[in-house]
Amino acid sequence: MSADVARIIAMDTYDVRFPTSRQLDGSDAMNPDPDYSAAYVVLRTDAGEGLDGHGFTFTIGRGNDVQVAAIEALRGHVVGRPVAEVCADPGSLSRALTGDSQLRWLGPEKGVMHMAVGAVVNAAWDLAARQARKPLWKLLADAEPAWLVSQIDFRYLTDALTEQEALDLLRHARTGREAREEELHRGGYPAYTTSPGWLGYPDEKLARLAEEAMTAGFRQIKLKVGADLEDDIRRCRTAREVVGPGFRMAIDANQRWDVPEAIAWISRLAEFGPYWIEEPTSPDDVLGHAAIRRAVAPVKVATGEHVHNRVVFKQLLQADAIDVLQLDAARVGGVNENLAILLLAAKFGVPVCPHAGGVGLCELVQHLSMFDFVAVSGTTEDRVIEYVDHLHEHFRDPVVIRDGHYAAPLTPGFSAAMSPESIAAYTYPHGRFWAADLARRGDGQGATDPAEVQA
Amino acid sequence: MSADVARIIAMDTYDVRFPTSRQLDGSDAMNPDPDYSAAYVVLRTDAGEGLDGHGFTFTIGRGNDVQVAAIEALRGHVVGRPVAEVCADPGSLSRALTGDSQLRWLGPEKGVMHMAVGAVVNAAWDLAARQARKPLWKLLADAEPAWLVSQIDFRYLTDALTEQEALDLLRHARTGREAREEELHRGGYPAYTTSPGWLGYPDEKLARLAEEAMTAGFRQIKLKVGADLEDDIRRCRTAREVVGPGFRMAIDANQRWDVPEAIAWISRLAEFGPYWIEEPTSPDDVLGHAAIRRAVAPVKVATGEHVHNRVVFKQLLQADAIDVLQLDAARVGGVNENLAILLLAAKFGVPVCPHAGGVGLCELVQHLSMFDFVAVSGTTEDRVIEYVDHLHEHFRDPVVIRDGHYAAPLTPGFSAAMSPESIAAYTYPHGRFWAADLARRGDGQGATDPAEVQA
Numbered sequence: 001m002s003a004d005v006a007r008i009i010a011m012d013t014y015d016v017r018f019p020t021s022r023q024l025d026g027s028d029a030m031n032p033d034p035d036y037s038a039a040y041v042v043l044r045t046d047a048g049e050g051l052d053g054h055g056f057t058f059t060i061g062r063g064n065d066v067q068v069a070a071i072e073a074l075r076g077h078v079v080g081r082p083v084a085e086v087c088a089d090p091g092s093l094s095r096a097l098t099g100d101s102q103l104r105w106l107g108p109e110k111g112v113m114h115m116a117v118g119a120v121v122n123a124a125w126d127l128a129a130r131q132a133r134k135p136l137w138k139l140l141a142d143a144e145p146a147w148l149v150s151q152i153d154f155r156y157l158t159d160a161l162t163e164q165e166a167l168d169l170l171r172h173a174r175t176g177r178e179a180r181e182e183e184l185h186r187g188g189y190p191a192y193t194t195s196p197g198w199l200g201y202p203d204e205k206l207a208r209l210a211e212e213a214m215t216a217g218f219r220q221i222k223l224k225v226g227a228d229l230e231d232d233i234r235r236c237r238t239a240r241e242v243v244g245p246g247f248r249m250a251i252d253a254n255q256r257w258d259v260p261e262a263i264a265w266i267s268r269l270a271e272f273g274p275y276w277i278e279e280p281t282s283p284d285d286v287l288g289h290a291a292i293r294r295a296v297a298p299v300k301v302a303t304g305e306h307v308h309n310r311v312v313f314k315q316l317l318q319a320d321a322i323d324v325l326q327l328d329a330a331r332v333g334g335v336n337e338n339l340a341i342l343l344l345a346a347k348f349g350v351p352v353c354p355h356a357g358g359v360g361l362c363e364l365v366q367h368l369s370m371f372d373f374v375a376v377s378g379t380t381e382d383r384v385i386e387y388v389d390h391l392h393e394h395f396r397d398p399v400v401i402r403d404g405h406y407a408a409p410l411t412p413g414f415s416a417a418m419s420p421e422s423i424a425a426y427t428y429p430h431g432r433f434w435a436a437d438l439a440r441r442g443d444g445q446g447a448t449d450p451a452e453v454q455a
Numbered sequence: 456m457s458a459d460v461a462r463i464i465a466m467d468t469y470d471v472r473f474p475t476s477r478q479l480d481g482s483d484a485m486n487p488d489p490d491y492s493a494a495y496v497v498l499r500t501d502a503g504e505g506l507d508g509h510g511f512t513f514t515i516g517r518g519n520d521v522q523v524a525a526i527e528a529l530r531g532h533v534v535g536r537p538v539a540e541v542c543a544d545p546g547s548l549s550r551a552l553t554g555d556s557q558l559r560w561l562g563p564e565k566g567v568m569h570m571a572v573g574a575v576v577n578a579a580w581d582l583a584a585r586q587a588r589k590p591l592w593k594l595l596a597d598a599e600p601a602w603l604v605s606q607i608d609f610r611y612l613t614d615a616l617t618e619q620e621a622l623d624l625l626r627h628a629r630t631g632r633e634a635r636e637e638e639l640h641r642g643g644y645p646a647y648t649t650s651p652g653w654l655g656y657p658d659e660k661l662a663r664l665a666e667e668a669m670t671a672g673f674r675q676i677k678l679k680v681g682a683d684l685e686d687d688i689r690r691c692r693t694a695r696e697v698v699g700p701g702f703r704m705a706i707d708a709n710q711r712w713d714v715p716e717a718i719a720w721i722s723r724l725a726e727f728g729p730y731w732i733e734e735p736t737s738p739d740d741v742l743g744h745a746a747i748r749r750a751v752a753p754v755k756v757a758t759g760e761h762v763h764n765r766v767v768f769k770q771l772l773q774a775d776a777i778d779v780l781q782l783d784a785a786r787v788g789g790v791n792e793n794l795a796i797l798l799l800a801a802k803f804g805v806p807v808c809p810h811a812g813g814v815g816l817c818e819l820v821q822h823l824s825m826f827d828f829v830a831v832s833g834t835t836e837d838r839v840i841e842y843v844d845h846l847h848e849h850f851r852d853p854v855v856i857r858d859g860h861y862a863a864p865l866t867p868g869f870s871a872a873m874s875p876e877s878i879a880a881y882t883y884p885h886g887r888f889w890a891a892d893l894a895r896r897g898d899g900q901g902a903t904d905p906a907e908v909q910a
Contacts, residue, residue, distance in 0.1 A: 017770040061557040069524040111566015159714035259614035
């Protein structure tokens with residue numbers, strides 16, 4: 001069937017879970033035992049040549065089924081839609097999904113339902129980029145400013161960013177685009193790594209991984225803190241001794257503290273020169289972040305991975321509450337809302353350093369940061385994308401890191417597609433890994449070592 | 456089995472939906488066609504005498520199944536728990552549910568997952584009140600201040616309200632409790648009504664219902680606004696002419712506006728003397744509400760039905776963003792979080808006028824306001840509970856309105872239990888009403904008139 005009459009003919013969903021809790025990978029002060037998971041969605045079309053779109057919500061285990069149920073609730077807005085319309089105007093789908101008045105009640109624009117919207121919207125952008133035979137960052141960077149602006153829902157934003165201001169920002173950034181694109185192809189986009197600093201790791205592993213991170217060319221490392229102050233002091237000292245005085249070392253409390261506690265705790269760690277404190281308190285607490293920022297400067301304040309929509313990011317910027325904006329590709333309503341967030345950050349002059357890790361978040365966010373560099377902020381100064389070396393082997397187009405930089409992806413799409421083998425093995429509870437694991441537990445043999453069941 | 460070894464032996468869930476969209480009941484500027492629904496949960500015990508606990512999340516139709524799935528995801532924390540422990544310390548269950556680190560990722564403390572927690576926590580309080588053979592408001596009003604404080608999670612609150620301050624507030628409010636309880640039994644708690652003002656109603660129906668509301672003794676009416684300015688001017692004029700100059704008339708935009716638009720629109724309606732403007736913009740926009748409040752005074756600003764947790768309420772109070780706090784019984788994490796919200800409001804001296812209507816929200820919030828009157832704020836001045844005359848017939852202990860006041864409930868529990876007949880008829884899609892409706896549609900006979908299938 002030719003593409004101009006082709007439609008989305010099916011929306012397939014998968015509850016994919018990886019047993020990461022068994023190695024303490026990803027452990028932090030709030031999340032001691034995450035099983036990194038994806039509520040995964042595929043938009044299938046009858047356009048031929050296997051044209052489809054992939055997206056997902058990242059979760060950390062239990063509740064991944066609830067997230068799948070939320071994606072399923074969107075089916076009626078998706079199946080039957082013409083492929084050409086979705087690709088020419090992903091915003092039409094985005095508006096239909098966030099605007100469903102009955103589903104909106106379950107948010108609005110937050111939590112399970114909004115993340116489900118994000119998964120489907122991101123799958124639509126994956127589809128659009130595949131159809132255009134471009135990586136998503138390039139599709140966005142090549143787009144006309146007026147079209148990009150048409151993709152954004154400005155509702156609740158106009159007191160901070162109008163459509164005209166967004167248009168002006170994008171037009172202004174057209175200067176020098178080609179040179180920045182060449183620079184991106186040549187050198188990639190700078191990264192930092194969280195791999196050394198998980199809370200469950202012993203000190204010698206922390207020291208070794210910090211050393212390796214420097215050698216590998218990363219611009220910055222990050223340590224999880226917030227569970228025990230004396231441990232944090234020891235771990236920060238260990239890491240600082242390894243990386244030396246000039247190297248950027250961020251710390252991340254994963255929302256562990258109240259405002260007064262955050263200020264006191266960070267002050268105790270200040271001697272180790274943390275570059276930023278990430279998620280010091282509730283992601284909903286705009287005024288709390290502002291108070292902490294005033295108190296702990298020059299330590300910078302960063303947040304965003306749990307900020308649920310553009311309205312909260314708007315306020316974090318209006319209130320001078322953050323130095324670093326950490327957007328997440330799969331927490332908000334997908335690419336369309338992240339366009340708004342990138343433009344808000346550009347308007348307020350705050351650098352965007354995306355949250356990544358988890359399942360496939362590195363694969364997604366690289367596109368947003370690269371688009372930002374080429375066509376929005378026009379710079380990588382003080383900007384880094386988080387990198388965690390987990391689970392990339394399950395993706396068809398995994399990120400490529402060279403000398404501490406993300407290499408610009410060249411494959412068409414949003415790098416969102418998992419390999420069919422991984423989906424088959426890790427679908428919960430009937431995939432090969434989980435079926436074997438549950439059978440072993442039933443036989444009293446204990447949990448399965450994931451290495452035994454690699455796809 | 457005796458109560459001290461009894462356990463919660465089952466958690467039953469139901470997807471209950473009422474076809475309210477067919478009469479335009481409940482229509483407003485953001486929600487044109489709600490089907491008022493409840494994701495309903497029953498905690499069954501083996502304590503004998505039919506002791507069980509009922510709770511629910513209110514939704515407006517599609518997505519009620521997602522909400523049920525989220526409640527189901529909590530089952531492991533609930534079933535098997537000793538009844539005596541749950542009743543003596545509902546906070547232990549509340550902390551287990553909000554603290555599940557994997558499920559927390561889906562919020563944190565917001566949206567579908569947090570509302571599911573609220574449904575189960577409220578069911579536990581219904582159970583506790585039934586076991587104590589007291590209506591919930593009385594159970595709370597009789598409780599020791601130290602125990603009430605132990606039921607609250609102060610995380611993220613201590614910059615605005617400490618445990619000690621909460622304790623002092625509750626101790627202070629013990630003076631005069633008995634007299635206020637007598638007053639409550641005598642005169643009830645004042646109510647206002649939204650029934651006249653739904654956006655889909657013609658002007659003559661608005662005028663007639665406004666007249667009836669005054670005659671019935673309500674203290675205030677409320678009109679939905681925000682879809683069309685000229686319509687709003689005409690409807691506000693009509694209502695004001697009916698109720699006269701001294702009567703309180705609130706308006707409600709259901710999040711329809713951006714900040715500048717809200718200020719302009721409200722200014723055009725100011726001549727009709729609106730008492731408060733409710734939900735002028737996004738419920739997430741603390742700073743936006745503060746800006747609107749500064750601009751539209753003396754019109755008061757009210758919000759809360761979509762405020763997703765105590766952290767956002769805290770900031771609305773810290774930022775002087777609201778004149779009226781509209782808590783909702785089933786949006787946040789249940790009674791425990793609402794205790795925190797009532798105490799925050801008392802600390803900041805802001806009156807609480809709960810959101811109600813929907814399915815069973817009037818039944819729930821009356822208990823919170825009555826407890827507040829007897830044992831927290833100690834006053835009903837400038838305080839009213841919303842009342843909407845929908846769907847009460849489906850509840851076993853429906854609210855009783857006398858002379859525009861909620862009569863104090865006397866039956867043990869949280870008034871949360873629906874009649875088994877209503878659950879059976881309106882469970883979607885296999886209950887009697889929906890099975891018949893779907894069959895008629897299949898036969899081309901169109902939708903069923905709900906009156907034909909009353910339970």
